[in-house]
Amino acid sequence: MAGIYIHIPFCKKACTYCDFHFTTSTKYLNEMVEAICKEIILKKNRLAQQQIGSIYFGGGTPSVLPTAALQQILATIENHFSISSDAEITIETNPDDLTASKIAELRKLPVNRFSIGTQSFFNEDLVWMNRAHNSQEATDCIKRNQDAGFENLTIDLIYGYPLLTNEKWQTNIQTAIELQVPHLSAYSLTVEPKTALAHAIEKGKQPDVNDEQSAEQFMMLIDTVTANGFEHYEISNYSLPGKYAVHNTNYWKGVPYLGIGPSAHGFDGHDRYINIANNAKYMESLFKGELPETVEQLSQVDKFNEYVMTSLRTMWGLDLEKVAKDFGKNYVDQTQKLIKDFVADGQLINDGNVIKLTNKGKLFADGIAAELFMDEEDFR
Structure with missing residues (x-):
């Protein structure tokens, strides 16, 4: 079954290492949601009547959207595509967004999986990354979701950055295991051009990433989680048996998917489609009834x-x-x-x-x- 990816280009804060397409201004949030819905309608025939097995809200930080906006997007998809009764519907979130009231609102939606951008359980590391949440919020958020009946969770962690000693990394891994999270995504910090982190390293204000440290912490992660029953099923992803991320696994298996939203990519099984990474031009095109994409024909x-x-x-x-x-x-x-x-x-x-x-x-x-x-x- 095919998938749909929706890129929500809004964040509360800019993380020092991030080079994804986003803005911290929500001035045109309503207009962006309207444009996303227009793109969904314009692409309603793109998947040739295939049933949808996964929907993934990425970004950016989709959890900054009001619940009504998420509902509007999901309703548009439901009206124009055939969605499997057991489709995986994931939303990327930050711990500080998932308050008890927000979780209660999201219970009304068909969302059944949360990807929580935890990154670390140490406050000093979260400050260094310029994250919007703190360590206690990260732990509380995971428990709050589980208590509300959302057990299909994944969290993101980052390793290989200067503040992260091996002892702290081991604690982060062990905390994730003890919280009984069934899926974990872990990424080695990479220094992307034009990010705040890259500029700080260039000016000598921050040390560069140490490849040996990253490699050692990668192996620590593999050894620890596999010893606790996790499968290392993709380079950056680990899960308990049968808890793989359906949507992302389909990427790696070449399953067609729609890419919706500014900067999103899509694949129809033959060619790749790439949306413009500019919010104003993205919305302008769609309000004219035009798709803001280029086609990459694959040989x-x-x-x-x-x-x-x-x-x-x-x-x-x-x-x-x-x-x-x-x-x-x-x-x-x-x-x-x-x-x-x-x-x-x-x-x-x-x-x-x-x-x-x-x-x-x-x-x-x-x-x-x-x-x-x-x-x-x-x-x-």
Whole structure:
């Protein structure tokens, strides 16, 4: 089943490390919601009558929207798409937004999964990141959701930043486990250009990220959560058995999805669609009845390379039988040649014609995938 992603471009504060598309001004919030609904209607035939198995509100911080606005968007989707009765409907939230009254309001919506941007359980780290919540709010928010009957939760954590000692990181991991959160997303801090953090590092006001620290904390995370029954099912994602994120898993498996909202990407199974990352131009186009997107036509080689990148990140791996079926024997033969050195070095294993990263290889996932990419010249 297909998915729908809605990008909500509003945040209370700008985190120092964030390079996602957002604004801290909600002046045109109502107009943005109207534009998002118009885009949903204009794209109602994009998925060729496929049933919708997941809806994901990302951002930005979707929980800053009034509940009525979320309802308006969901109602528009329901009126123009066929939604599965057991569809996963996720909303990204910040702990400070999920008050008892907000949770009570959200209970009236078909939302059944929260992704909570916790990042750390240490106040000094949250201040360093310029987060809007504190440690107590993070813990209280998780418990409050569970008490209200929302047990399908995931939290985000960040590692590899200068303030995070190994001892603090171990505490963060253990806290998540003790809170009985069934899904965890954990990301190594990356310094993105033009962010506040990048400028601070350039001026010598902050130390740069230490790759050795990030690698060590990545391995600590894998060892700790897998010892507590979690599966490391994607490079940045860990869950108890059967608690995978349906929406994100479909990304990695190449399932079509709509991308709605400024800066959102969509994929129809053949081509990729990319919305403009400018709120004013996004709304202007839609109020004219025009889609604010560009189309990236994917060649056979592009599709293969995307499959390599996404499949290698998961515990399901790169299936050579699928490669043969979807791309042809030449791609299989070339792939088998390219993996030899990585297998010999213990970074990849060939498990019954399925290529998977070892824990050692997970440290270099993107680089290994890039080495397995094809180009048009490989087939001339």
